[in-house]
Structures are given as C-alpha cells and as structure tokens.
Amino acid sequence: MDEVAAAIADPIRREILEMLRGTRHTAGAIAARFPISRPAISRHLRVLRDSGLVRDELVGRQRYYALDTTPLRELRTWLAALEEPAAWEHRLDALATEVHRTRRERRSTTARAQQGPPSSGAPETTDNEENSA
Numbered sequence: 001m002d003e004v005a006a007a008i009a010d011p012i013r014r015e016i017l018e019m020l021r022g023t024r025h026t027a028g029a030i031a032a033r034f035p036i037s038r039p040a041i042s043r044h045l046r047v048l049r050d051s052g053l054v055r056d057e058l059v060g061r062q063r064y065y066a067l068d069t070t071p072l073r074e075l076r077t078w079l080a081a082l083e084e085p086a087a088w089e090h091r092l093d094a095l096a097t098e099v100h101r102t103r104r105e106r107r108s109t110t111a112r113a114q115q116g117p118p119s120s121g122a123p124e125t126t127d128n129e130e131n132s133a
Contacts, residue, residue, distance in 0.1 A: 001078060004071045007051035012036070013044050017053060020067035027063055 008014055016030055031041040045065060048054035052071040057064045 001074045003051045004053060004075050007047050007053055010044065010047075013048055016041075016044060016048060017067055020054065020065060022067075024057075024064045024066040027065065030065065 008017070012034060015034075019025060019030060019033065027038070027042060027045060030045070031038045034041060045054060045056075049056055049065075053068060055066050055068050057066070
C-alpha cells in the first residue's frame with residue numbers, strides 16, 4: 001500500500017494513470033503529452049510499473065502501458081475505513097439519543113405535575129390520548 005500511495009503522490013504519475021484509464025498507450029505517446037524529457041517519463045512509468053498500477057506489454061518494437069487498478073483496492077479499503085465513524089462514535093450517538101429522550105420525559109412529567117390533578121368535571125386522559133392530540 002505504501003508503494004501505491006507513493007506512486008500516486010506525484011501529479012504527473014496521476015495524470016499518466018488518468019491517460020491510461022480505459023485504453024493503453026506507448027511510452028512515446030505518453031511522453032508527447034508532457035513538457036518533460038522522455039527519460040523522466042520513463043522513470044515515472046517505472047515507478048508506476050513497480051507499484052503494480054501499470055502493466056506493460058511488448059508488441060513488436062512498441063511497449064504499451066495499461067492501467068491496473070488492482071493495487072488500489074487495499075488503499076481504497078484503508079481510506080474507506082478512515083471515513084467510517086469509530087465504534088465509540090456510535091455509542092456516543094446512542095447516549096445523546098438517550099439523554100434527549102430522558103430530558104423530554106422529564107419535561108413532560110414536570111408539566112403534568114405543575115398542572116395538578118385533573119378536575120372532577122373533566123375526564124381523565126391517558127398517555128395515548130395525549131400523544132394522539
């Protein structure tokens with residue numbers, strides 16, 4: 001995973017990977033799109049090949065490069081785990097919900113106590129009837 005992360009850290013290598021998405025190119029075609037030397041592009045392609053992000057195939061005298069996203073899976077899994085809330089965060093969410101529910105119940109109980117007992121002329125209501133009103 002470290003090798004893959006190091007390979008995609010460079011903006012030129014990221015651009016090469018984007019070029020290779022869905023198609024393959026020769027080293028010369030790749031080099032033609034950048035304002036740097038062919039040996040520099042060759043070094044970038046070697047880093048990408050060593051990390052497993054690029055495969056090369058020799059066809060006659062031409063070497064074609066193609067994208068291989070398999071090495072990105074481990075990195076993608078690791079990044080996704082960072083975005084998920086930790087287990088303790090779920091517990092804190094549950095605690096916040098319980099605190100909110102308890103406060104609501106206390107306010108409801110306090111309000112009923114302040115109203116006093118129901119008058120003899122009015123019918124007594126149940127909790128279900130209060131909630132449905």
